[in-house]
Amino acid sequence: MSHRYLTETTWRETREAAPDAIALLPIGSQEQHAAHLPLGTDTLLAEAVTERALAHLAGRAADGERVPHVVRLPTLPYGHSPHHLFAAALTLSAHTLGLVLDEILDSLAATGHRRVLVVNGHGGNDEIMRLAVKRFALRAEVTAAACSYWSLGEAAADAEHAALVPGHAGWYETSLMLAAHPGLVRTPVPAREPVDPPPLFDRPPYPGLTTERHGEWERVGGSTDDASGAQAERGAALLDARARALAGAVLAFDRATGTETGDGTG
Numbered sequence: 001m002s003h004r005y006l007t008e009t010t011w012r013e014t015r016e017a018a019p020d021a022i023a024l025l026p027i028g029s030q031e032q033h034a035a036h037l038p039l040g041t042d043t044l045l046a047e048a049v050t051e052r053a054l055a056h057l058a059g060r061a062a063d064g065e066r067v068p069h070v071v072r073l074p075t076l077p078y079g080h081s082p083h084h085l086f087a088a089a090l091t092l093s094a095h096t097l098g099l100v101l102d103e104i105l106d107s108l109a110a111t112g113h114r115r116v117l118v119v120n121g122h123g124g125n126d127e128i129m130r131l132a133v134k135r136f137a138l139r140a141e142v143t144a145a146a147c148s149y150w151s152l153g154e155a156a157a158d159a160e161h162a163a164l165v166p167g168h169a170g171w172y173e174t175s176l177m178l179a180a181h182p183g184l185v186r187t188p189v190p191a192r193e194p195v196d197p198p199p200l201f202d203r204p205p206y207p208g209l210t211t212e213r214h215g216e217w218e219r220v221g222g223s224t225d226d227a228s229g230a231q232a233e234r235g236a237a238l239l240d241a242r243a244r245a246l247a248g249a250v251l252a253f254d255r256a257t258g259t260e261t262g263d264g265t266g
Helices: 011-017 041-062 094-111 123-139 171-180 232-256
Strands: 003-005 022-027 070-072 115-120 143-148
Touching: 003 041, 022 041, 022 094, 022 232, 041 070, 041 115, 041 171, 041 232, 094 115, 094 123, 115 123, 115 232, 123 143, 143 232, 171 232
Parallel strands: 003 070, 022 070, 022 115, 115 143
Antiparallel strands: none
16 A cells, blocks of 8 residues: 555554655644634635545556655644634644744654645645744754645636635535535535735735735625635645645656665565
8 A cells, every 4th residue: 555544553653664665744723714614614624625635646556667665644724724714713823833843853753754744624724834844954964845735736627716726615615525524514615704904924915925904804794706606526626736736746746856765565
């Protein structure tokens, strides 16, 4: 097989696999996702994409393709979500999340891991995660990478929905959740009332300009766009595309490190 779960391995198995394996760490959040999605949406979607990516890798290994060994770490379910405390969230400060990631990554290095990939499911974690990976590679002899699952490859297959990716509790996340965890989506999904002026965090006044306005999330009701048109069928296609993109990223990361690891037999 192409992967193992860290929680299911012994310390000897972990030590044996560590030097050649890619340690894969999903991270998410617990935060409001409007009235129709659960607080754990970001964590659940990071896990769904990760699991499907690992299944793709296992399938390629079964077909005889050389794939790297992947050690799947437990998901970190808490992130940086102070902007959602107006409703409900369990949040770590940016400083604390950075320290948590630092210590997890340092533990991996101490255990013998030399290649690490962090897969993120929450926008508020993105910058913190990328900085943590950069710091890690400065202080340890490792190769590390990071991504948010929606940022890999083509996020949407049509121009109509491209601007809604990833959004928050909108069409994109709701479609993914209808595919991955339909029982957790409260239906019917209510239509989002238009807001004026539109939120600056989602539509900045100038390309490339990060803009935040106090009280914005509460003013718009906790979502970035109308989720009432979300579809499970469309979500399944998007989820598969995200998983295939992540599997491709794992393979590319493996090739870029210049190692000859894994033979598809696990």
